[in-house]
Amino acid sequence: DAGVTQSPTHLIKTRGQHVTLRCSPISGHKSVSWYQQVLGQGPQFIFQYYEKEERGRGNFPDRFSARQFPNYSSELNVNALLLGDSALYLCASSWGGANTGELFFGEGSRLTVL
Amino acid sequence: AQSVSQHNHHVILSEAASLELGCNYSYGGTVNLFWYVQYPGQHLQLLLKYFSGDPLVKGIKGFEAEFIKSKFSFNLRKPSVQWSDTAEYFCAVNRRDNYGQNFVFGPGTRLSVLP
Numbered sequence: 001d002a003g004v005t006q007s008p009t010h011l012i013k014t015r016g017q018h019v020t021l022r023c024s025p026i027s028g029h030k031s032v033s034w035y036q037q038v039l040g041q042g043p044q045f046i047f048q049y050y051e052k053e054e055r056g057r058g059n060f061p062d063r064f065s066a067r068q069f070p071n072y073s074s075e076l077n078v079n080a081l082l083l084g085d086s087a088l089y090l091c092a093s094s095w096g097g098a099n100t101g102e103l104f105f106g107e108g109s110r111l112t113v114l
Numbered sequence: 115a116q117s118v119s120q121h122n123h124h125v126i127l128s129e130a131a132s133l134e135l136g137c138n139y140s141y142g143g144t145v146n147l148f149w150y151v152q153y154p155g156q157h158l159q160l161l162l163k164y165f166s167g168d169p170l171v172k173g174i175k176g177f178e179a180e181f182i183k184s185k186f187s188f189n190l191r192k193p194s195v196q197w198s199d200t201a202e203y204f205c206a207v208n209r210r211d212n213y214g215q216n217f218v219f220g221p222g223t224r225l226s227v228l229p
Contacts, residue, residue: 003157004157031214031215033215033217035217035219040221040222041221041222042118042204042206042219042220042221042222043158043204043217043219044219045216045217045218048214048215048216050214055214055215056214056215056216058216090157090158092158094215101215102148102160102163103158103160103215103217104160105150105157105158105159106157107156107157108157
C-alpha cells in the first residue's frame with residue numbers, strides 16, 4: 001500500500017521566491033496536516049485540512065497557505081521566502097480529522113532557501 | 115502555550131542496556147500522548163500512543179511508555195536496546211479539547227546504540 005507521498009523531495013530556492021509543496025495522503029484518509037521541521041528541532045504544526053476545510057492553523061505568518069483538493073491531496077504554498085524557511089516540510093494524513101487520530105507521515109520535502 | 119520537553123538531546127547506549135527517555139508536557143487538561151520514531155533516512159513512524167485507560171502502554175519493537183498524570187510525564191522505556199534502535203525519538207501531545215489535530219512535538223532525543 002502506498003504511504004503518504006510528497007513532492008518534490010528536495011528543492012532549492014532564493015529569497016523572495018515562491019514555493020509549492022504537494023502531498024498525497026494514504027488512500028482513504030481525509031485529513032492532511034503540514035508540519036515544519038527545522039534541523040535539530042521537532043516538527044511544528046502549520047495547518048490541518050479535513051474534508052477540504054481548514055481545521056487548524058499554527059503560529060505561522062500569512063506567507064504560508066494551504067489547500068486540500070476533492071481527492072484529498074494537498075498543497076502548501078509559501079510566498080516571499082526567507083532564509084529561515086529552510087526546513088523539512090512534512091505532510092501527515094489520518095483517516096478522520098478529530099483530535100483522537102494518529103498521524104501517518106511522509107518523507108518530507110527538504111527546502112533550502114539561499 | 116502548550117509545550118513538550120524531552121530530557122536528553124543525545125543518549126548513547128551499548129546493546130542490551132536498558133533505555134528510558136523522558137518526556138514532559140505543560141498542558142493541564144486532558145491530552146493524547148504519542149511517541150514517534152525516525153530511523154535514519156526514513157519517515158516518522160508511530161511507536162506507541164496513549165488515549166485513555168491503562169497508563170502503561172505497549173508499542174512496537176518492545177517499547178513501552180508510562181503516563182503519569184500527576185507528573186505530566188510520558189516516559190519511553192525499553193528493557194534491552196538493539197543496534198537497530200538507533201534513531202531519533204519524538205514525544206508528541208495533542209490536546210483533547212482541540213477541534214483538530216494540532217500535535218505539539220518535543221525537540222527529539224537522538225539515540226545511538228553501540229554494537
